[in-house]
Amino acid sequence: MIAALSEKHEHRKVLPELEDAKDGVVMRFAPNPSGPLHIGHARAAVLNDAYVKTYGGRYILRIEDTDPKRVDPEAYETVVEDIKWLGLGITETVYQSDRLDLYYDLCRQLIGRGGAYVCTCDNERFKELKMAKQACPCREQPVEQNLALWEKMLAHGFMEGEVTVRVKTDLMHPDPAMRDFPAFRVLDSPPHPRKPDAFVYPLMNFSVVADDHLLGVTHVIRGKDHIANTRRQRYIYDHMGWKVPVYRHYGRMGIEGVVLSTSQMRLGIKEGTYTGWDDIRLGTLRALARRGILPEAVRNAMLAIGIGETDISFSWDNLYSENKKIIDPIANRYFFVPDPVTITIRAAPQLTTHALLHPADEKRGVRTLAFTGAIVLPAAELGDRTRSLIRLKDLFNVTAEYDHGRPHLSYAGDSLAEARAAKAPIVQWLPVADQVPCTLRTPEGDIIGACEPAVRNELGKVVQFERVGFARIDSVTDDGVVAYFTHK
RNA sequence: GCUGCUAUAGUGUAGUCCGGCCAAUCAUGCGGGCCUUUCACGCCCGCGACUGGGGUUCGAAUCCCCAUAGCAGCACCA
Structure with missing residues (x-):
């Protein structure tokens, strides 16, 4: 009787249905291992996780470490720890740095299909041409020549900055961001922490498409800062004749009161401004954990926010409220x-x-x-x-x-x-x-x-x-x- | 500059696709009350919003146009 009276009649918000998900989904969480996860990551991580749990299927953790400049060797572990803390139902983990050969092979195919070319133009020059909707000379090279240049690239016949593989899109596209975007480049330094011999690296738009396809990803939920990338990636899907996943782009989330920038955090820790990655002035998950915020509260707060495309400001009040609901009954x-x-x-x-x-x-x-x-x-x-x-x-x-x-x-x-x-x-x-x-x-x-x-x-x-x-x-x-x- | 996305109370969110049941939902916050050896929890009451302007329509938060604002992209980052 008392229990019945005190029962909450709050309606938990349900996430909107995803199309083509009835038979299960394959989704991924794909962080860059540059530092520990923060609240911003939690949104993508939790939303994808919730859909996998709703529809059933696989949830892939994909470590996107294709830029050695932005890899912190320690982060490989911290990211996994943070994910464990969040309680994600990860079913498998892949490292993109293990998959470079796969990307090279697919690039060869893409070039073979006339979907990409090896460009040796100066970057500034290319940019000018792009803005003027003009093709650079390399664009008209025959496939055979592109393939030869690609092999030369893989044989380290080019130094950093001398060469770029570009995806052929539409030079007349009204959005300059769409025109012949880059897919591979050479990086001579720093050495990759996991693959010290690598020097040809895919850019995100290529490796993401390759893996989403290879791993069978069916649905992608990510921030709307990726909308342009989604459009770019579609060109690769079209060139290769692959099926495109279902995309959802949620709005930008402004978070006040804490530091989120990895580089700022790292600098602050180095200089002694912060005590570590779990300094409570930071917005990392480990900082929240240290303060006594439970992962379930983070999860509930993120689910309440949902996948709306509107830009929002993250509400600490709402997170605290979620946390209090869990903590109040158990805290002595x-x-x-x-x-x-x-x-x-x-x-x-x-x-x-x-x-x-x-x-x-x-x-x-x-x-x-x-x-x-x-x-x-x-x-x-x-x-x-x-x-x-x-x-x-x-x-x-x-x-x-x-x-x-x-x-x-x-x-x-x-x-x-x-x-x-x-x-x-x-x-x-x-x-x-x-x-x-x-x-x-x-x-x-x-x-x-x-x-x-x-x-x-x-x-x-x-x-x-x-x-x-x-x-x-x-x-x-x-x-x-x-x-x-x-x-x- | 070019391109795109978005616009419901302090904050988050439902409704917008398929106009009327929306004088707009729920949560959080805030104010008040009750309960109670916590200013916690719980319960009750209240506050508070459809960005602006045109248009279509018998009727618009919902459709169309314009404006404004915010955000994002135009990297050899993800």
């Missing part, structure tokens, strides 16, 4: 006293009190707080001189009097009803003799305080500091506890 309650002030209660009986670890679950047990006269209180609660009655939570009432600005507290009875009637604030406190130093880290700075000794048993878990907010217990040492503020 403790007292944390920020900015503690020591004070002795006059005329008070000594007594040991108990408070529930969770107000909705008595079975979880209680914390024990022994009052022997001296306590610490949040300084902020003593600043208001108009308050005469204060309720010490789970203990008793006290009256506050101020003598030249110094507060004096005296025992004022046990009646909770009285405290309520007087609209007395109910304040958390700690016995002076039984507290541990606790630093609460927030993106805005550290809050120094004290918490219950039992918090030391909650390492790695999220607790609720009553009246303060949720926090993840990050470390426990002889010096005390360090907690990261999650949200209110």
Whole structure:
């Protein structure tokens, strides 16, 4: 009865149907291993994952490491860790750097079909021609010559910057972005961390099409910054006679308050501005995890946002709300006293009190707080001189009097009803003799305080500091506890 | 400059394809109340939006045109 009444009647948003998905789908998440995943990645990762789970099928993790300049060797591991944390249902993993020969072979075929040519023009010159809708001389080379040049390229007969394989599109296309885009280039340095001998690399538009086709990808969900790429890629599909997947492009997601740029993060870490990839001022998934945001909350927030094509601004409030729904029922309650002030209660009986670890679950047990006269209180609660009655939570009432600005507290009875009637604030406190130093880290700075000794048993878990907010217990040492503020 | 995408409350989202049931959904946020030894959770009430202008129509958030705004692409990045 009670349960029925308290049941939520919230309608979880369902993602729109995908066409041609009834018999299952093959989808992919394709990050570039340049650093850990952040909230922006989570959207693509979760949306694709949700569709695979809805329709059934395969979910491929494709590591897109075809630009050695943008590969961080460590990221191969961090990306996988982040994906594991997110709980994606990955069914297989491929590395594009393992597949260079496949791309070379397909390029040969594409050239053979007259769908691409090897261009040795100067880049600036080509750009001018492109803007003027003019063909460069290389475009008219016969297939045989292109094939010969391609083999020369593979034999390292060209240095970096001397040659580009271009896909033949439509030079008259009104969108300059569509005209004969590049597919391969030579890179002499840096060496690829996994393939040190490689020097001919595909560009994203080629390797993506090759793999989407080879791996049987049926549906692609990605940001609308890829709309132009989708159009470009269609030219390759047409040249090769391949079936085009179903595409969905969601809108841009603006995220305020955190750093997302991999290069900025890396620089900040190097310079010591940030403590690491999980610094809570960063928007990485590991930073969220460190603060006590659960992967399910990220997932739910992303599903609520959906695949709309509208540009949106990411709402931390909405993410926090999702997180709170999950965390509130499981987080144990403790007292944390920020900015503690020591004070002795006059005329008070000594007594040991108990408070529930969770107000909705008595079975979880209680914390024990022994009052022997001296306590610490949040300084902020003593600043208001108009308050005469204060309720010490789970203990008793006290009256506050101020003598030249110094507060004096005296025992004022046990009646909770009285405290309520007087609209007395109910304040958390700690016995002076039984507290541990606790630093609460927030993106805005550290809050120094004290918490219950039992918090030391909650390492790695999220607790609720009553009246303060949720926090993840990050470390426990002889010096005390360090907690990261999650949200209110 | 050229090309394209988008436009519903503070934020996210439903409705837009197939005009009327939309004086517009749900969540979040905010305000108020109830409950309660937390300012958490839960419950109740309230606040708050169809970018602007034309047109089509008996009727438009939904269709058409123009304007405006935001975003993206025009890399030997993904």
